[in-house]
Amino acid sequence: MLDIKITKAETLKEKPTDESKLGFGRIFTDHMFLMDYDRSYGGTGWHNPRIEPYHPFSIAPGCVVLHYAQEVFEGMKAYRTADNKIQLFRPECNARRYQDSCDRLCIPQIPEEDFVQAVKALVELEKDWVPHTEGATLYIRPFTFATMEQLGVHASTSYTFCIILSPSGAYYATGLAPVRIYVEDEYIRAAPGLTGFAKCGGNYAASIKSGEIAEALGYSQVLWLDGVEHKYVEEVGSMNIFFKIDGKIYTAACTGTVLPGVTRRSIIELCKDWGYEVIEGKLSIDDVMKAGHDGKLEEVFGSGTAAVVSPVKELKYEKDVVLIGDGKIGELTQKLYDTMTGIQWGRIKDTKNWIVPVCQG
Ligand SMILES: *Cc1c(COP(=O)(O)O)cnc(C)c1O
Secondary structure (H helix, E strand, C coil): CCCCEECCCCCCCCCCCCHHHCCCCCCCCCEEEEEEEECCCCCCCEEEEEEEECCCCCCCCCEHHHHHCCEEECCEEEEECCCCEEEEECHHHHHHHHHHHHHHCCCCCCCHHHHHHHHHHHHHHCHHHCCCCCCCEEEEEEEEEECCECCCCCCCCEEEEEEEEEEECCCCECECCCEEEEEECCCCCCCCCCCCCCCCHHHHHHHHHHHHHHHHCCCCEEEEECCCCCCEEEEECCEEEEEEECCEEEECCCCCCCCCCHHHHHHHHHHHHCCCCEEECCCEHHHHHHHHHCCCEEEEEEEECCCEEEEEEEEEECCEEEECHHHCCCHHHHHHHHHHHHHHCCCCCCCCCCEEEEEEC
């Protein structure tokens, strides 16, 4: 248990009145959670857990994170239900994954229960910031970065753990909207032995160039192929990806190069409950494009906390383009979206114990 010291802001920010214009990650709440790590400190090294008014950091220009990207993060949401309860979706999964990310980046871990406690404490204090509009949420961004002032390439001996909150608009302002995806055949996001399974800023830094290329061609997302053969589908931008071919559901296995999404594993559970065969393994882009041309590629969708489910209507791979489901949203895609959001907003009974209550809103 953390003994969290709370210092409240003297003046509070004005809350946005038009929740349809929130966008994503542009507005931040009144407070932030902070905790420091120092190797020379006693116990686990983590100390001084506190909530303070939201403020800029002061860090040394020579600190490790700015030069060598020793940093990890998480992404989760708080939901406000119709009967005004504030709740989280499987936060213990994020806490567990955070430990794996930290381990890969040589960043000191935070006990899972402390991570969840910190998230809950901050969300409860900021509960008035959880949007009221269906679809809009309070986005939660925990992160840890290396603060030691040193240009040698070594693990830092000091870190800051921080949680910030951002009220964010419904991902789909006017209902689920299918996206067009560009298959990246040159650059890669991950390779065996690298950091693909970790949620770290460095992975994103390496992905920005492909995103720019895709955008210039009119595509909103990049589909990554495996880093060795440039042949097997892995994931999309900040989402995992699923293909429904001839009634079966395929997604890449989490064997180190793919981010093990909480949405991904929830969707796999639901699909299995509904009697679908789910295959976690290698699926080549050639087989995907062929299935598309043969009329067997029934549905394609991304999955992630931000969008929940993102239907795909077009794939472009080299000179080949495949259109999926006449640009319409697939039946399974829609059902998954409705079920996931139904559980998250408390409209559907949570028979799986995925929901963790925070407080009355
Ligand atoms: C966060 C993330 C996902 C999705 O994970 P969720 O836990 O479902 O939000 C997928 N791919 C990448 C690269 C990510 O960073």
